[in-house]
Amino acid sequence: MPAIRATLPAPLRSLLARGAGSAVVSGFVLVAMLTVVGKIVAFAKDAVVAAKLGTADDLDAFMLVFGFFSFTATVLAGGLPESFVPAFAELRERRGRRRAERLGVQCSVWHFGALLLCGIVLVLAAPLVIGWTGHGFSAGKQALAAQLMRALLPFLLCFGLAQHLGAWLRAGKSFLLAASAPMLVPLGIVTALVIAGDQVDAWTLVAGTVWGAVANVAVMLIAIARKLPRSRSWWRCSLRHWEPGLRTVLCNALPFLIGGVAFGSAAVVDQTMAAWLSAGSVAVLSYSDKLCAIVLAVTAGPAADVLFPHFAELAARRDWSGLRKRLFASAGLIVSAALPMTLFLYLFAPWFVSTLFERGAFGPNDTQRVAEVLRFAAFQIPFYILGTVAARVAVSLQAARLMLVISFSALVLNAALNWLLMRHLGVAGIALSTVIVHGICAAATCAVCLAVIRRKEAA
Template identity: 30%
Template sequence: MLLRAFATVGSLTAVSRVLGFIRDILMAAALGTGPVADAFFVAFRFPNLFRRLFAEGAFNAAFVPLFATRLERDGKAAAKAFAEQALAALTAAVLLLTALCLLAMPWLMQVIAPGFTDDPEQFALAVELTRIAFPYLLAMALVALLSGVLNALYRYAAAAAAPILLNLFFIAAIILVLPHFRDAPGQVLAWTVCLAGLGQLLLLLWAAKRAGMALRMPRPRLTLEIRRLWRLMLPGVASAGAMQFNLLVGTMIATLQAGAVSYLYYADRLYQLPLGIIGIGIGVVLLPELARKLRAGRDDEAHSSLNRALEFSLLLTLPATAALLVAPFPIISVLFERGAFDAEAARLTAWALAAFAIGLPAYVLVKVLQPPFFAREDTVTPLRFALASVAANLILSLLLFFTIGFVGIALATALSSWLNVLLLAGRLRRRGFLHFDARLRRRLPRSLAAALAMALALILLQPLLADLFAGGEIERILALALLVMAGGGLYFLLAFALRAVEPADFRAAFRRKTTSGDGDQSRNENRPRKA
């Protein structure tokens, strides 16, 4: 069940991230790394920070276990009533937050982008673009709630597909609209963000209605259940969003160096591909999986699910980490070096990517290790560890930025994420919630050995492809394709040879899917249990 659900979320997320790369390639060619690009990326990151907190963090961490409890204990009707109460409360709170932020944006911009204050035109543009894009937050908050409902019902496809719409909106805007508004590229992209949010919300409303969860909007009331939701959610804002706070801190400091925001943005987009497919995908699936099993008293199955999540996420994360560490320059150059994005921008972005990659396993592990706390309705413990991570990131970012420049911001993000992992894993082990089973202890070192062998092969292969990388567009794309296919092929060949993964694992998952089907499985799982 876990692997099959992850395959659904991961494959749709992969489509979204590939389209995101196309979007970023087009955006890099159109905007480059100049002041307009920096202003737009700050404008997009600010509401996007809240989106990630709501959609991937605090709200799901609080809402899904409570909704799953209603579903398992009281049935679908009671769960739906709770979701409607949460919908009303969340809408009222986010509307208030949006109004306050729009009014206070000039003052907020001085905090989130202090480097822009030296350039009044860039500062005014950043304020304007952020105000245009900020209503995206309201749409994403509602998408988060609907996603939580669908995920708890084991219906993952629509929520995982929603980000695809964002990238399609961007691609259409850059190709079809931007050529007619060349004097206002930032405004075109900011309006695109807002419209894409509305499109995603409509998709999730349709999917919820199909799942029998056409939610009404009652009058907001601060009931006991909603108070409990907020109590769980508020500490979860920091605990589930530590990495996002770290990125925001990095953006603030990066505005002190020209072009640094853009270098970090493009590097962030690239390492977000494996993080989104693996880490976020596993986290989205694992939380309702653990919550429902723990509510049903199936603790052994919950521990097994956590071990399989660790095993499978590291199986896929380790080769991605190795590739980004040893081959960042050809990857960035082929993907982005064209138009306004020159060779120097590619070189600097590649350094940031390598630094971010050091923390890639940690970013993924945080997504796997937080759900065991959230499933037990404990958002306070991860909060303490997240605050420690944020404090470490802030101190390290400042120290390293003034030592090695913007690359230090990426390195600080990586190191502080590893601190978060160590704290989470240590506490889970002491509570008896984390113990590696024999299969994980056997397979993990084999995955690491295969990844190290792949890294060595990529180092040796790059000089052999140097002429292709120095050629025209087609030759460069071909060289990168050969590098990726050779590395990925070698890794999985070694993984199977070393028995880090077994073909039977995948055969079992697909055989289950064929026999039961997604729809049938969802309906069986959603049928209320009698007490």
């Protein structure tokens, strides 16, 4: 072991030397373990859904609407929550915990208002939105998707607010609940499927999704409320007198929000263009993405959740050298762990798909279609992880404008490559396009972070 450590770069040796006692390492292990449990629950749900509905029209319509709402909530979570964490860390460092908590309350109110406004607009424009995104759907399928969009509005509100509350908990380094509560959504779907028995359709999935999202946000609200002061004077002050740092959060949120719309639109663009292909293509792409999410769930997700507050603290203390070392060490370790998983997923793609999904309405032909797409999609994993970690550093540095350029460039490149590759490879071409875009974005984000750190060191 000493000989192996001697061959590693200095930042990696430094991180390894801290061992399991490091707050970063122990936090990563905790979040990774909880995420694995959550993914087991989610895949149990997916297996039941696959057995009940296969790649039927009901599932195609639900997947499109669910993906669109998830995208909307995630994009909004890339606005206020992203700009909130660095501001929260700096305010707590300079003004104390109570001032930081007041900022958290006010940001939560603003975030819920933004979710409600977006939800109302989407519900009113449901036929137009579905008509565009579900271009390849039949008239009956489009009508069903529009009805599902209206019914899933509570999911958007609860799921979106839960993402903000999760960012607040992680900013205070409370990783346990933030990582475990989201599994209530798939648990709600599984419960609804069990209750429905053989009478499963898209509305069964809607009911379970809404129940799970309500439970998720309720648990997080209770956890945060227990940490806040209970005096009425503090709450009156928090709701009537705006924290000066809120202006900074709102100003920084807009570039992150626009960047999140551009970068996060890739999933919606992929699903929309998959809907132009043969029937079931949206579901095939969704199943493939879920399998890639197994590796991403135990690497990129925990890394981003645990490292973000540490990056924000280092930036608040102006420790630029420590921030650069933490970036190199974290990215190196996580990507090294992800590469073997990526190769394993590529080599055994048909086995994974058949084991997890091939039963009931999901037959051997469906397994072959999903495995073909998965072989391409698997190679996005190391690039996605590197880009995710680097993006958290960029957010901590508040390099919003530079990230905005990268995000819009990625959106245009993704659509162009989709159009080019899907004509020859079908759904697999969309997966290959995603790999190329993630590779380019990861390299560009790392370059931006290092350039900003060098500039701040020089200043």
